[in-house]
Amino acid sequence: MAERDSQDPQDSQDPRDSPLERGWLLSPPGRPYLESLLQRNRRRVFGLLERPALPPPLAVPTLPYKLFLVGRSGVGKSALVAALAGTPRTPRTAATPAHHETLGIEATTVFWPAQPRGSARPVLFQLHFWDCGDGALRKFEHLLPACREELDAVLVLFSFTDRASFEELPAQLSRLSGQGLVTVVVGTKSDLSPHAAVAERDVRALEAERGLRVLRAGAAPGGARAGLARAAPILDSLAEQLWKRDQVAAGVARGEEGTPPS
Numbered sequence: 048m049a050e051r052d053s054q055d056p057q058d059s060q061d062p063r064d065s066p067l068e069r070g071w072l073l074s075p076p077g078r079p080y081l082e083s084l085l086q087r088n089r090r091r092v093f094g095l096l097e098r099p100a101l102p103p104p105l106a107v108p109t110l111p112y113k114l115f116l117v118g119r120s121g122v123g124k125s126a127l128v129a130a131l132a133g134t135p136r137t138p139r140t141a142a143t144p145a146h147h148e149t150l151g152i153e154a155t156t157v158f159w160p161a162q163p164r165g166s167a168r169p170v171l172f173q174l175h176f177w178d179c180g181d182g183a184l185r186k187f188e189h190l191l192p193a194c195r196e197e198l199d200a201v202l203v204l205f206s207f208t209d210r211a212s213f214e215e216l217p218a219q220l221s222r223l224s225g226q227g228l229v230t231v232v233v234g235t236k237s238d239l240s241p242h243a244a245v246a247e248r249d250v251r252a253l254e255a256e257r258g259l260r261v262l263r264a265g266a267a268p269g270g271a272r273a274g275l276a277r278a279a280p281i282l283d284s285l286a287e288q289l290w291k292r293d294q295v296a297a298g299v300a301r302g303e304e305g306t307p308p309s
């Protein structure tokens with residue numbers, strides 16, 4: 048994923064407004080938790096029943112969530128999940144094979160420790176990403192209900208290199224509104240800016256119109272730690288929005304007024 052530019056609206060938001068300490072995992076107090084995500088300096092891949100090993104004094108509550116990715120074929124759903132899980136594939140070049148559509152449902156678990164502001168101990172977000180190939184979704188009617196069952200969040204993806212994927216967003220967001228889901232828009236392939244078909248001003252107009260923040264993702268070289276640092280703003284943002292939703296549901300915090308339903 049590419050570095051976010053300084054004009055990114057994520058940067059213009061005051062981090063003190065966040066209920067979680069942004070960037071905490073990459074700061075010194077987060078270090079033992081960061082290490083629990085790595086194995087021999089690579090991101091550890093967690094199986095279904097596995098979780099990060101932490102010494103007993105550092106044990107933290109786990110908060111499981113289910114997230115589903117939406118976006119037309121080739122937009123970068125599988126690549127985004129791989130980047131967030133720390134198992135990125137090589138981005139496509141003339142020498143690498145064309146896009147392979149995901150054949151059925153791929154579920155990937157990403158653990159993300161976070162520090163709630165004012166709390167003595169961190170929490171561990173257990174994010175289950177459900178990624179389903181479009182062809183399979185169309186062919187097998189039972190897949191979509193399975194993906195949507197007990198869902199907490201939807202990631203709606205568009206690609207900066209695919210204008211049509213951006214133009215589909217309003218309809219996709221309208222379909223999701225009022226369903227009580229955390230909805231996050233992610234613009235992929237931000238590293239391919241010379242081929243951009245979606246301008247920054249279009250993204251800002253969408254953000255202003257819908258009252259949301261668009262997250263950016265893009266491929267970039269680098270090892271596990273560099274990949275983790277690039278994934279951190281997206282995972283922090285997902286954790287933050289899920290946390291806020293739960294706080295509002297529990298009556299601990301008030302919902303933001305004026306924010307369109309998501």
Ligand SMILES: Nc1nc2c(ncn2[C@@H]2O[C@H](COP(=O)(O)OP(=O)(O)O)[C@@H](O)[C@H]2O)c(=O)[nH]1
Pocket residue numbers: 048118119120121122123124125126127136137138139145146147148149235236237238239264265266
């Ligand atoms: N350069 C670049 N290529 C990407 C990015 N995301 C996806 N791709 C490429 O776009 C193609 C489709 O991606 P994929 O994740 O399989 O799309 P999906 O059908 O939505 O799952 C693949 O060849 C990826 O390598 C990105 O952020 N940057």
Ligand SMILES: [Mg+2]
Pocket residue numbers: 124125126147148149178179180
């Ligand atoms: Mg795919």
